[in-house]
Amino acid sequence: MNSELVFEAHRARARRSARAWAVSALGPATMLAGVVWAIAQPYRLTLLHPHGQGFWWLVIEPPLLVVAAGVAFALLVASGLLEDIEAVEAERSS
Amino acid sequence: MQPPAEMVHWLFATGMLLLGLCLLSEAIVGEEVWRRRRWRAYLWPGLAFGLGVALWPVMVLFTNSAIHMLAHGAWAQVLMLAGAAELGLARGKLKSGLWRLTSPLACLVTGTAFLVHEQNGWLFARSSFLHHALGWVFVGAAVFPLGRVFRPRSPVFGAGFALSLVVIAVLLYTDRDVAPIFGHLSPLAGTPHR
Numbered sequence: 001m002n003s004e005l006v007f008e009a010h011r012a013r014a015r016r017s018a019r020a021w022a023v024s025a026l027g028p029a030t031m032l033a034g035v036v037w038a039i040a041q042p043y044r045l046t047l048l049h050p051h052g053q054g055f056w057w058l059v060i061e062p063p064l065l066v067v068a069a070g071v072a073f074a075l076l077v078a079s080g081l082l083e084d085i086e087a088v089e090a091e092r093s094s
Numbered sequence: 095m096q097p098p099a100e101m102v103h104w105l106f107a108t109g110m111l112l113l114g115l116c117l118l119s120e121a122i123v124g125e126e127v128w129r130r131r132r133w134r135a136y137l138w139p140g141l142a143f144g145l146g147v148a149l150w151p152v153m154v155l156f157t158n159s160a161i162h163m164l165a166h167g168a169w170a171q172v173l174m175l176a177g178a179a180e181l182g183l184a185r186g187k188l189k190s191g192l193w194r195l196t197s198p199l200a201c202l203v204t205g206t207a208f209l210v211h212e213q214n215g216w217l218f219a220r221s222s223f224l225h226h227a228l229g230w231v232f233v234g235a236a237v238f239p240l241g242r243v244f245r246p247r248s249p250v251f252g253a254g255f256a257l258s259l260v261v262i263a264v265l266l267y268t269d270r271d272v273a274p275i276f277g278h279l280s281p282l283a284g285t286p287h288r
Binding site: 019022023027030056060062065066068069072073078080081084087088 | 097
């Protein structure tokens, strides 16, 4: 096989895997942002000092909302999207 | 038993963050992969429409002046319009790509509404700063959905729109009812919370 074609195919595979890597990283990166925020501003987590807090202050905690958004995206969107990226790549290569 | 206003901002920030993540992943994988599962084509337009619907109770229960109420009402309407237009395009009921102009319209109307209904200066309190910042970010972000009208497959416009929504989410998460901004807090703003 022509070495230029092999190089092109290799480069295309690398680009596609970069795409899959980027999608798979979005959810964990969002979760990590929430965790870092919780560590940086622990007073935003009322669960750590729940005494005397009302219902809403115990339910809605911004760093946990960020983590929840990351989890929801990773489980509900990213997992299926990764399967579809692989399927499309397999169709193209066959 | 209403939540404080700042919590409503945090909940909308979460919605905006999810919207931004969906748009960003669509920009990364491209329309062909994104639409491989039918429900995914409706995901972010449906989320945008839902956020527009959720703005109505916010308008009714959390606004304390006529201009504040009008701003939230306008925002709810344009967000629902943009979401509905994108749903129509995804379903195939709407054919013209010009319906995508509803998204830049939503950004412009929302940004203008934010700027018009904030009566105080940038450094009056954190919420004032955020109203100004959010308003200008929304107005500037209108460039990206406008670009998508003419180049719908452009990853630059898609990613730019998505990242603008993530920035908006970050700004909404930093909102507090009464808090200083860069060390400034007007005595007229009230007593800061924790």
